[in-house]
Amino acid sequence: MSTSPETPAVFVTSATGSVGSALCRQLRDLGWGVRATTQNLDSPSAKALQEVGVELTLGDWDNEEALRAGLTGCDKLFVCLLPDLQDFNKVPNRAKNIAAIAKAAGVRQVVGLTTLGAFAVEEGSEPPSAHAPGPFFVQHLHAKKRVEQALIDGGFDHWTILRPGFFMANFLEPKIHMGYTEIRENGTWTNSMTASSPLGLVDHVDIARFAVATFQNPDTFHGRRLGVVSEEPLVQEALDTLAAAIGDGRSLKANFLSDEECAKAQAEGGWRFFSSEPCVRYMADYTNLEELNKLLPGGLTTFKEFLEREKEGVKETYGV
Numbered sequence: 001m002s003t004s005p006e007t008p009a010v011f012v013t014s015a016t017g018s019v020g021s022a023l024c025r026q027l028r029d030l031g032w033g034v035r036a037t038t039q040n041l042d043s044p045s046a047k048a049l050q051e052v053g054v055e056l057t058l059g060d061w062d063n064e065e066a067l068r069a070g071l072t073g074c075d076k077l078f079v080c081l082l083p084d085l086q087d088f089n090k091v092p093n094r095a096k097n098i099a100a101i102a103k104a105a106g107v108r109q110v111v112g113l114t115t116l117g118a119f120a121v122e123e124g125s126e127p128p129s130a131h132a133p134g135p136f137f138v139q140h141l142h143a144k145k146r147v148e149q150a151l152i153d154g155g156f157d158h159w160t161i162l163r164p165g166f167f168m169a170n171f172l173e174p175k176i177h178m179g180y181t182e183i184r185e186n187g188t189w190t191n192s193m194t195a196s197s198p199l200g201l202v203d204h205v206d207i208a209r210f211a212v213a214t215f216q217n218p219d220t221f222h223g224r225r226l227g228v229v230s231e232e233p234l235v236q237e238a239l240d241t242l243a244a245a246i247g248d249g250r251s252l253k254a255n256f257l258s259d260e261e262c263a264k265a266q267a268e269g270g271w272r273f274f275s276s277e278p279c280v281r282y283m284a285d286y287t288n289l290e291e292l293n294k295l296l297p298g299g300l301t302t303f304k305e306f307l308e309r310e311k312e313g314v315k316e317t318y319g320v
């Protein structure tokens with residue numbers, strides 16, 4: 001792959017995933033080189049990426065040979081790693097390993113994707129107890145912070161951490177299976193928000209656009225941990241927007257868990273964060289929509305616009 005300052009090459013982890021796929025396409029649209037590994041070269045997503053010129057090789061995050069081959073010749077790195085809720089050390093160790101291989105291969109800029117919740121465990125700013133994550137969630141958030149630290153400590157010239165809110169795609173297949181099928185089956189969403197707490201929704205394509213902007217403007221974004229959302233409606237407003245997009249006359253209703261119900265879910269080992277964690281009520285404390293709109297050329301995507309763009313996914317998910 002030939003690279004130049006105008007057309008650098010980027011190694012994208014989770015390239016076949018929602019954010020990664022969008023990022024690969026946007027980078028290819030710019031004429032940049034894109035490399036990635038996948039565990040399945042024949043998946044529909046992998047095939048689609050190869051068709052737009054992404055150089056995919058078979059491998060996973062533990063395959064150092066595949067990582068080294070992919071990273072050699074790349075200038076930039078995007079790191080998005082799935083959490084491991086059984087072993088909170090595994091993913092930070094993977095991040096450290098990937099960063100070391102990237103540094104040795106000559107990568108100079110890294111952009112990491114973690115989660116908005118990382119703000120709730122920021123060192124030196126003890127959150128008020130109402131904002132504090134529960135004992136299980138806190139381990140997940142600390143693992144995300146350790147992923148961030150591995151990238152920050154990686155010795156790159158530029159680093160940026162994107163901390164996204166709640167993916168709009170969670171309301172659609174396949175992510176609806178991450179704990180949100182109640183919306184489709186019962187027309188309700190039982191969650192640990194309140195009627196008045198803004199839901200930090202993010203379009204995964206917007207996250208990819210932030211990553212592209214960061215790769216294009218390393219100095220502007222260097223050293224930032226940026227909370228990334230696209231819109232912040234109330235939960236019931238979001239459900240009304242979704243119901244209107246489904247368009248078959250159904251209504252969707254938010255059910256808000258009390259503090260006691262959240263505590264009970266936590267005591268039972270609840271790991272579905274939006275069904276047991278009151279701290280998600282404070283997501284909007286960590287975002288600045290006005291700044292985000294200024295940083296992203298073309299502005300942010302509303303939930304309504306997302307659902308219009310993804311109307312085939314809405315049909316597939318809700319059977320209309």
Ligand SMILES: NC(=O)c1ccc[n+]([C@@H]2O[C@H](COP(=O)([O-])OP(=O)(O)OC[C@H]3O[C@@H](n4cnc5c(N)ncnc54)[C@H](OP(=O)(O)O)[C@@H]3O)[C@@H](O)[C@H]2O)c1
Nearest residue numbers: 014015016017018019038039060061081082115165166167
């Ligand atoms: N959903 C939310 O609301 C939300 C909110 C905040 C943050 N996040 C974060 O967003 C990230 C998920 O991003 P996404 O939704 O774009 O991902 P995704 O669509 O779930 O895709 C997962 C990706 O991970 C890759 N993968 C899985 N296991 C792998 C392994 N062992 N080795 C190499 N690759 C592996 C898959 O690639 P192959 O199968 O092709 O190899 C695939 O590209 C997570 O870190 C999550 O914590 C999500």
